[in-house]
Amino acid sequence: MCLCVYGTGYQQANVIMLPKNLADDFEEFCCKNPAPLPLLYRSQSGEASCPPLAKHADIRTDIPQYCAYEDGHLVKTVSSLQSYRTHLWSDMVCFYQGCSFGFEGRLKNAGVPVRNVEQGVNVSMYRTTVPCVPAGVFRCLLVVTMRPIPAGMLNAAVKITHLNPLAHGAPIHIGDPAFLGIRDLSRPDYGDIVKLQPGDIPVFWACGVTAIEAILSSKPSLAFSHSPGCMFLTDIPVPPFSESVDPPTSNPNLQMIPLCFRVSNNPLLYSLASQGVVEKIRQLEKIIQEDPGERGIRALFVQDELLLSVPLDNGSISVHCCLCFPFSPPEETDGPPGAFAMATILLSLGKQVTMVMDKRALGMNKDIIAEAVQKGVLKTEIQLVTFESSDPNSALRFLCHDGDPNKPRYDHLVAIERSGRAEDGNHYNMKGVNIKHLVDPIDDLFIAAKNIPGISTTGIGDGGNELGMGKVKEKVKFATLWFICLYPLFCSAPSPAGVSNWGGYAVACGLYLLHTCPSHQRYLKKGLGIEPTTTQEQLQDWTENLPSVTKEESILSTLVRFEIRSGKTGHLAMEVDGLTFYPTHSDIITRLREVTLGCTTPNP
Missing domain, CATH: 3.30.2040.10 (PSTPO5379-like domain)
Structure with a gap:
């Protein structure tokens, strides 16, 4: 019948x-x-x-x-x-x-x-x-x-x-x-x-x-x-x-069941990833919450903000990374390594990446990237650009073809360890020193992006004064001493970390996890395609382009050679925010890789 x-x-x-x-x-x-x-x-x-x-x-x-x-x-x-x-x-x-x-x-x-x-x-x-x-x-x-x-x-x-x-x-x-x-x-x-x-x-x-x-x-x-x-x-x-x-918990397929999470409000957009991958990304988030510098950063965390920061590949053509946080002296060792880690994995995944930085630091960062390529830490040079505002529509023209908000040039903006504009229009470091004279108006790009459908934003910081931390402003007031620095501007997905570089490393690892997640890839491909297209060569390439102790140590040594100092202490040494590379940063990198790859792995 x-x-x-x-x-x-x-x-x-x-x-x-x-x-x-x-x-x-x-x-x-x-x-x-x-x-x-x-x-x-x-x-x-x-x-x-x-x-x-x-x-x-x-x-x-x-x-x-x-x-x-x-x-x-x-x-x-x-x-x-x-x-x-x-x-x-x-x-x-x-x-x-x-x-x-x-x-x-x-x-x-x-x-x-x-x-x-x-x-x-x-x-x-x-x-x-x-x-x-x-x-x-x-x-x-x-x-x-x-x-x-x-x-x-x-x-x-x-x-x-x-x-x-x-x-x-x-x-x-x-x-x-x-x-x-x-x-x-x-x-x-x-x-x-x-x-x-x-x-x-x-x-x-x-x-x-x-x-x-x-x-x-x-x-x-x-x-x-x-x-x-x-x-x-x-x-x-x-x-x-x-x-x-309701399959029994012993069922191995349980880890493959997708979970749904929202990645954008404007436009409204959700994504899927397997329960197993979501759990791993949550483990990455817990690792970067650690606070050996005792800044009180753990109080700023909202569960799954890292998960919202990771899906940069939902239809993405390009990812726009802002790096190089001005300090006194102007540059510090926190920020660039995390930005390079994200850019490296994105390029390996076939994305286009543009890095935006202050004009005064452009030449130095070109030299740093060239040396990283020469050392084999980076496979290729990364496009570096600057942004200067000449009129109210400068940011719109920068972000969109012909200044048309219906034709965005980028899909995602990422700020890492980037000073955020304060309510008085100035920029301050964590000591309350006004560094506005060192900062180009890159905030304007994030402000403009709020009104451009299709561009989402992520802010990675470790103190509360960074661009994007406005979303957790009330928590910053009660958890830290730097609330005077905050401007109402916030990112779609703020991602606090014990050290900003760790946030960049975690995003890179999360991107790897999503690209190797069948549930997420099926969703991106709309259920079309005869079989997974990832080859063993691609998988090996992605693995090699994850953050590793060896690569991050090499990048840090390059920064030190260019006289870039630890932000908290001002030391010209192998440290970031007053924490020595060994054992603190090396341990975090090792643990992030172990979660990502599912086992204890060597750090090439």
Whole structure:
């Protein structure tokens, strides 16, 4: 018995029927795009039954409504395919694919509202601007379904659907639909309008209607599909909610279940990473919270700020790092090593990186980077630029092509150990000395970025007076002596650390973890792609470009050779903020690597 019903307790299937000469290409297309097209069964030519899915089925009559296509055009909808001549049917191959209706009952049982069912309408389906991976004659844009989910229930929805890979699996996008090329949620391409309730977040799953788009673009002489919303009902029960959602803790797959976290408010954007990776990033965060300098920095921490600082790769083209904190003497050994560590791993991951610094330090930093490349610590030179404000629109022109806020040049700004502007317009170091004369107006870039959709910001600091720490201003007032330095400006993700370099190291390690996380990479790739594309050579390269004791010692020795001193003591020595490289900094680096790589590893 097969019909279209919501929440039946049985697996439902999308159905596509194609001439046999296209069947191999379409099967490859399904394999390359597993999220929208999870393949349950491929029939033999002319086979109307599907024994693995349903007994006594006849695919020609068991769907409430079919769509018939000729040369890539929808010509009619029919309630049966029996009228088609036998010799035509004998040439057809039927593909049965998993359907998202299979998880709606689980969502409801978990207390997650299913708005389309509540509103008595079909789910909303949208054609995106995301191209599927082509195969043979098949190439098209991804189609997605949208279900509004209350913000507090996102993790439950992600977990439930992740455990249903044959029903499209976990979401492929959460938040602003513009990232998928969807301009208006009130105008779905298929299905009905589903209204968001207050507090709802739009959540998008890959959709089997992608196969219909493949038919329209490949233009087969004859093809059939289910009508959107009219599925084939199999005899396979959906596993009970408790069995699929609450696996025992001994289950090794538990660590692979994704967790959802917000990475941006403007635009609204979430990301996913496996529970195991999130736990590792939280361990990194605990390590950099240590405070051997006894500054009281631990009081500034908010859990998961590091997690919010790490996803610099959600569609990123470039990452903009601000480095070199002015001191008296002007430069110090905290800041540049952490910035170089982030830049190095980003370049290894294929990102473009630009570093912004004060004009007076440009020549010196070029020489420092050149020496680091010569020593083999950096694989390549990093682009260095300066920013000077000549008018109120200078920052906008710097950040955006043609000064157009709809065309951002960068995706993320990172400030590390960068003095933040005080409420009186000056810049102060931790001793309360005004250093405004040493500082270019790089703050203006972060102020402008707040109003540019698509640019997020991170501030890494260790005292409370750094750019971005305004988000924890009240904590700084009670925890430190430097609250006079703070300006209301804050970053999307402030990342306090016992030493700012440690924050840079932790971000670099977190980037490595996300790039080796299958759940995160599936989310970034929208569930498209036949298999993980990371090669052993890439993995080795990423590992080699992580911070290491040897590399960081070499960078610090270069800074000392250029007469850059420890910030707290002013010593021209192998120390940062009054803490000697051995054993303090070397120990932190070793522990960060051990968490990242999952074992005790040598520090090349």
